[in-house]
Amino acid sequence: MKRKSNAKSNACTECNVNNLTIFNKLTIDEINYINFEKTCYQYKKNTILYNEGNRISGCYCVHDGIIKLYKTGIEGREHIIRFAKAGDLIGYRSLFSGELACHSAKVLEDATVCFIPGEVMFNLVEQNSKFALEILRLACHELDVANSFIRDMAQKTVKERLAEILLILKDDFGIDENNYIKINLTREDLANIIGTATESVIRLLGEFKDQNIIDIEGRKIKLLDINSLQKISEKSA
Amino acid sequence: MKRKSNAKSNACTECNVNNLTIFNKLTIDEINYINFEKTCYQYKKNTILYNEGNRISGCYCVHDGIIKLYKTGIEGREHIIRFAKAGDLIGYRSLFSGELACHSAKVLEDATVCFIPGEVMFNLVEQNSKFALEILRLACHELDVANSFIRDMAQKTVKERLAEILLILKDDFGIDENNYIKINLTREDLANIIGTATESVIRLLGEFKDQNIIDIEGRKIKLLDINSLQKISEKSA
DNA sequence: ATGTCAATATGATTATTATCATATTAAAAA
């Protein structure tokens, strides 16, 4: 399941996802410091990186692949918080809040992730205030996103939330040359993001398909009419 | 509506809410710096401190009173994010994310708030890394809270969420000698926190009262059976 | 290739919650 990958091939200084990350405010020396202290791993699908309640000793920077972050709710039901892809940092919340992990992390698509010890993160925050501000910026931004989502959960119907999440997934993962969203989720995963029953997602996706708003090929979803999705998600359709 | 209060009476060095705040990691000199740069205001109920979309030039530390933070949703419907009370800091998210205010702030109970210019906050983060870590800790903690609430919105029924929010309000604001929660909200406000119709809140509060779980006197809610509320909110009742 | 299990699909039914209508009461303003 877990394989320590060739360090040379993942030198931080050469890392092509570097400029996507919060590490772009670091000096060369600081990047080298991370490079020296980090450990890269390759994980297969379904591997658990950590579980809710675990103590977090550092954070992970995703080099490639997709990680699913989720909380376990009442009666063991999974609730998906977000997905992390190339350039995203995970585990930093619990690291800096000093609390136990508030979610679990599981590999959705085979991934390479770099583990950076907590001590290294704390040292960098202390010695480079621009980096501190950058993490703060990230956390505050995610807070905005979370609060907007709470409002949408509170005010939108299931159909509106499904339309919304398709657009969010499009923005986060992009679409390929045939307009397919570049992430494949089960109907159950989609249900666990927007908080509904799997059957409801199935029925609504079918409805969107009948209306030529999307096309479906297994788990691949093709966006045919983004405008309509937008309208539905804004209650103006 | 707005009155600049006597600076002497609100010297930060003497401020009794100081140790409740994130400022407890500052040196005496730094506290004096804030004291010199801050401006205290007294606001009457219903005063708007800032509106969603405004550019934020600093943050506010609440000395006393209660501020309601809310987002405006589809069709102008208000969604309450949180309440800030003595010792709480508001506006810091947008300040550090560099985005426009993602919510509006309105006085719920007459309040005294101290405005701290953004520049001062940024300077302090840059010169005192312990302070930077403290704000980061706060933001990451709030992120955890927000994600838990999203899960609860997704997985709980209206009744369960109402029971939950009563317990949260009890924890946040405490109860007086007669077990009344020390915050008075309209039924509409309660509905706008948990995302339901005002009528549903009215009916469910009535139901809780009939079951002797709470007692109601106007807007004051008395907790009679916290255990039952806990069970309801956890789906085990 | 075959069996096994998970995922998808669809219908029928029930439960939950929103909406609308309309009183009643409380609070604020004239």
Added chain:
DNA sequence: TTTTTAATATGATAATAATCATATTGACAT
């Protein structure tokens, strides 16, 4: 005080979504 407005309350109905039952399909392991 009287008037006006906002908040609370309650019933009736409609809309929304969950649950349960049962096929069907697809993926994966042997």
